[in-house]
Amino acid sequence: MREGYFYTIGFTFVSSVILTTILAVTNAVYMPRINQNEEIAFKGAILYVLDMHPTTKSEVVSMFAESIQQFQLAGIDVYARRDENLVIHSYALPLQGSGLWGMMEGYVGVSADSQTLLGIEFTKHNETPGLGGRIDERIYKEQFRGVPLGNLPIVHTEDLNAITGATSTSNAVLRIVNDTMNKVLPKLEVHHERRD
């Protein structure tokens, strides 16, 4: 009986149904929470590059709702930060490009006059943990705050160090930032002047 065709097919079918049900239920139960985590990670990244530092998850949500406004600029999503008087303080732009091992995605913050870089953060990358992966570390990211955008391209300097052992990743980060700046800053400036 155990070796019969019908038993085999029946067993496979029943076990598939049971296991799939378990997975579907687990997924349904946890999905809201996973989505919420992703949303907080995304909002946290935007706030971080705009030099805002919420301390709790609920603060991330409330801060984002209060001061960040999304709009489209030549097909890309731009996030504007307004201060208390509703004057635009800065913009967050999406970053995208190839790193050492794969695509890297993140955000970069620029001041409203497009003269200063406010911060960078990568939300997705496949860089080597411990080497290129250190672009996630504060000590690396904080260097980008206040880098002048007057004369592009941005290059490594005494105040903007590459990561030891991860030259390719460090160069890729600068290349991606520079490409984005070259592409988006002119448009952003036009947009900003028209708006205010």
Added chain:
Amino acid sequence: MRDAIKQSFRNNLWKENQVTRQILGICSILAVTNLMANTLVMGLGLMFVISCSSLTISLLRNYIPHRVRMIVQTFIIASYVIVVDIFIQANYPELSRALGPYVGLIITNCIIMGRAEAFAQKNTPFISLLDGLFAGLGYTIVLMVIAFVRELLGFGTLFGRNVNFIGLETWTIMVMPPAAFFIIGVMIWAAASMTMTRDKKAQSAPPALRPSEVKQASATSATAQ
């Protein structure tokens, strides 16, 4: 029963360790072992999956059709892995980000399928559960040893805490996957040569046995232990 548990414990942790003696689960070792914290999570995840899948497969061992047993095993293992992955994503988002695709790749770890095929489908549930747990533990211990060496020499830290008090230069190669190859190679060599020395001793003790009898004798002594 007690002896069986003892034997399973001893075999999985040392004598037939999945990594050092059976050379299984090597890919995951290369990938995750440069930080001890990630390694521990990977090891715990594997222990959970392997225990649960061994238990399930053992419970179903008289019902699973022989012809499709491997498909069913894979299916059971995959389900547990996905549950673990979703659980980590929901409750520990930072960890999930750090581990990347590795949690999902637990399913490709040959140790789990190996225990299912070699043990769980022939033995009762309780001992299968323990066998899975011990096999996972043996794997985790080897992983932690490798991670200890790699994190210490590669970063000068342990579990992310700085222990490099005298400011020694860290060793970049230790952070990269090849380092795991070197360390695992040394460990396999050590384990193999220790086992060989022990077997030689066992063989030289009763002098006038023919090879076939030696095999039998060592087999019975192994079960007696």
